[in-house]
Structure formats: structure tokens, C-alpha cells
Amino acid sequence: MYKEWEKIIQMAVRNIKRNKRRTVLSIISVGLSIMLVVVLQGLVDGLVENIIKNSIKNETGHIRITTKKYFEEINSPSSQQIVYNPESVLGYILSDVNVSMKIEFVTERIKFPVLLQYSGNNKTAVCIAGDSEKEKKLLMLDKSIIEGEYLRNKLVVKGNKKYREIIIGKKLAKMLNLKVGDTFPLMLSGIDFGVRIPSFYVRGIFETGLNMFDENVFMMNIEDAKYVLRTNGGVHEILIMIKKYKEAEKVAKYINSLLLKKDEYKNLVASDWKTTGGFVKMMYQALKIYNFLYIAITFLGSFIITNIILMTILERKREIGILKSMGFKKVQILMLFTFEGMVLGTVGSICGALLGILISIPLSIYGIDFSSSMSNMNFPMDNIVRWSINLASILSSVLLGILVSSIVSVLPSRYASKMKTVDALKSV
């Protein structure tokens, strides 16, 4: 039977309605803290999603096949770790329907560091070589060209010489004083350890808004890279994009089981975006810390409820005495007041969450430009960060608000439930 609980809730609600000023005060306090949590969470979720998105398209793909030793060097993947004949590796794993039905597309990349010299300084940049067509869906540098053109996958004839084309980040171009149409030499050491100095033609300049890219990266066609590095058709990475990115871990595991079956592929490994994305791993760590912050904010905002419930209890001592004399048990008294805090917390949390959503909507559409504060950071984060409105996150902050306000209400309510009946009755 729960009619007594119905009554207890009803009484709690009526008492809340009776004390309008206190009610408004606690709803504002809890509401503001939950609003803050929702907005903060929207920013953090937006950042994380942004970093994951960038990290997937620029770095890891959903799944990346490399040699096992590729990641062993701490700072940068080793150029000497080549996946030879990527076509046959792909042919092999794609012949399994369990893999092929999940896959959207695959592509290959060669990534190598280049030591650049400009006006007496040294700088290390990264060359990413990929399939210029398929990279329109990954690196998407075609959309960021601000001068010249995107890669055409053609040799350029200038004078009597032929050049291979590159596109280059805006800040890097400025540093090296390069313009569209310029040619410049690059010193490269090939897989055969031979050093060559081919010249390249600047086909275009891109600006992604991602400092990590605009300052450090240029891109060339993968076939050109295979040639200048003498990889014999080998690549550093095979990137696999699947239809449902959440299945990446599972699919990677399956691909690994396939690779293990063939002796010639035993040195290869498939890793999903979570396990090798350095920034992604870092973000997941940061998220845990943020959870503590959300809880702390919620406690701060809910603390007022403890005081308000205590005030209510002191005012209603006689009432407590009456209920006890009638035979109300300790839990029932406890719940009478805890419910009040809970209802205040619930209303406050819902109002706060709605307000938080209202604030987050324009922020999710227009975002905020963090470029000035991020200008010197090598972070795979777009300059403009858009808030993520994530229903699960919002719901969890509402639940957090309700939970925390119930917890902070229990303390004073326990005091009420333990009060001696005669003492409660005596108070005026």
C-alpha cells in the first residue's frame, strides 16, 4: 500500500507551495548550478566530439592497419615501418564478408616528417600523402583551399622540368615564404636510406583553422610519396572507415584475428580510433575529471536546500510531534522532509536544464571562436567550437541534481525523524 506515501508527497508539495520565497530561492540556486553544468557539459562534449572527429579524419580513421612497431617510437611513427603491398592486405581482409559489409571505404596514407630550413631556422613539418580523391572525405583539405587549387594528381611542367605537386598550410607557407606556383626543394631520406632532394610545386595553400594543420602540414599524392621515398608500393597506414563508428573496436578485433591467420601479415595490427588516438585517450581522461567538477558544482548549488529544510523543520517541530503521536514512523518523517528537498531539487534541476539548453542552442549553432586562446596549441581542435546538445548528458545532469538535493535533504530530515516526540510537541 502506498497511500501513505502519496499523502507524504502531497504534504511535501503543499508545504513547498506555501513557502514561496524559499522555494523560489532554492529553485534558483539549484537551477543555476544545473544550468552551469549543462552549459559546461555542452562545451566539453562539443570539444570532445570535435577532437574525436578531427582525430578520426586526420589521424586514426576508424580503424588503422599498420605494422606492430609503427607506434613504438614515442614522438612520431617510424617512417621505416612500412606495410608492403597494401592492396593484397586489403584484398585479403575484404574478402571476408564480416568485414566488407561493415566498411564504407578504405584508403592508404604515407606520413613522414620533413626537416625544413627557413631563414636560418630549422623546423620539422609533416607530410601527409594520401589518395587525393578519397581524402576529400577525410582530410577534406579540398574544402580549405584559400589560394590556388587542390591536388590535381598530375605532374607540373615548368620550364623544362617536371615537378610533383603539394598543397601547404597557410602558416607554414608564410613561414617558408612560399606562394602558389612556387617550387621548392625538400631533402628526403627514402626507405632505401638514400637521400634525395626533389623539388615540389605549390599547387595550393589551405587554411583549416586547425593550428596543428596550418602550421605543420603539407599534403601530396600518395603515388608521388611512394616514388620519392622508394617504398616499392608500400604505405605507412591503411585507414578503414566503417559504417558505424561505434563498432570500430569489434571490427578491429575481428580484422586482427584475420591478420593472425596469415604468416605474412603477422607483423600487422589493426587499431581502432580509441586505442591509438593520443588526443582521444587524453580527452577520456579529462572527462573523468570534469565529472567531479559537475558533481562539485551541483553540491554547491544544492547546499541551500539543507538550510531551507532545516529551517522548515525547526518551524514545524509541533507538526513533527503531532505526526509522531499519531504513529508516523521515523522513515515517514524522514521522507516527508526529504521529499521536500527532492521536489525542490527536481523542479530546480529541470528549470536549470531547460535554461542550459536554451543557452546551449545558439552556442551549438554558431559556436565560439577560441582561436586566440588556442593559437599556440597543437591540438586537433577546430578554432570554432560548437556546443554539443546531448540528451543523455542533460538527463544525467538532471538526475545528478535530483540525487544531490535528496542527499543534502536527508541530513536535516534525519534530525527531524530522531526528534523526541514530547520535545517536538512542547515547542511553540
Added chain:
Amino acid sequence: MEGQLVLKGVRKVYTKGNIFIEALRNINLEIAKGEFIAIMGPSGSGKTTLLNIIGCLDIPTEGEIVYNGEQLTNLKEDTLAEYRKNNIGFIFQSYNLLPVLTVKENIELPLVIDKTISKRERETRVMELIEKVGLKGMENRYPNELSSGQEQRVAVARALVKKPLLVLADEPTANLDSQTALEIIQIMKQMNEIENTTFIFSTHDPQIEKFAKRIIILKDGMINSDTKISQ
């Protein structure tokens, strides 16, 4: 004996810092079912303390209380709450209604925590009592919309609604004018006669005293006299 309440050697000492106040000393009482008892005595003689102890709101320092052959002295708080819920109705000098509940809701409150009573039964009992105490048409009013006499009628109805075996009333008429006081005591008397409910009430009022079938006079925490009145 069925419904008999026995107090044996009850003593109550209050401690206030270093001061000990002996509010009750060696009280021995036997109260049979259906009695209508007035407890009288000057202010500070221990009337409230005695009623609180009989009602298990407070525990005696020494002595025991036996109800229906059952020891109540060493029971846990929630067990005592259960006992009060099932057996005792309280009426206080200041009516102590819950301000957020209507007349009807105040009266039915003791039944809400009683799982043995159906909703329909609850409804009929409450309406019956509202009629009996003369509050018909005021069911949906809140306490602050009532006169003090009406408030005490609600309190009486609330104490009677679960048909308790024992009703304890601590100066129930002290805040009422003599006409209203008379009406209240008549309602109590009526319930005593119809339902055979035991009533124990403390009072200063000689007009009320006349209705009692037994008068216990306390003095300095002791029973000064205990007189049965044959009517």
C-alpha cells in the same frame, strides 16, 4: 482484563543541567476500558507528564506500564509508534492541526497510515465524524479559515477517527469559551458512551470536571485523590 491499562510505581525525573525535577512519583493506577477520567491538579503538578507517559510519547524513569497484559516500558520507538497508531488518539490544548491540510484531510490523516482500512471505510468514517462534530460543509476549509472552537472539533474528530481504545486529551478546552468547551466535552462523552472508548483528560475547568466518571487529583507529582463518581 480486556483493554485494561496499569501503571505500576511510575516515576519521572527531568534533568535540566544539574537540576533534577521529579515530575511524577510513585504513580499507581488501574484504568479499565470505557472509563471517562479527569486528571486535575494545579499547574506543574504533573498532568501533562502523566498523559505523555500513558500515551507512550515519553518513557518513565522508573516503573512500568502494562496495557492489555503487555509491557510497554521497554519497546523501541517505532514499535511504540505502531502501538500509538493502533490504540491511542491525542487531543492537545493547542489544536495542532496541519496547516497545509484541509479539515477533511486533517481528520483522515491517522487512517492514511493504517493499512487495514479501505478507502471507502475511511471516507464514511470521516464524513460521519465531520457530521458528529458539527463541521458539515467545512470539509475543504483550511485550519486558518476556522475559529478556535472549530479547530478543536477537527482535532477531536482526528483523535477519534481510527476508533482508538484510548483517547488522551491534555487540557482540551483550555483555549475555548465555556459554551464551545461544553460542546467539545459532550462530543467526547458521547463517543465514550457509544464506542466505549476510554477517555483520560486533564483540565482545570470545574464545568468539564462534572462530566467525569472518575477524578484523579495530582499534587506535586503524586496522586492526591482518586474518586469514582457514581452517576
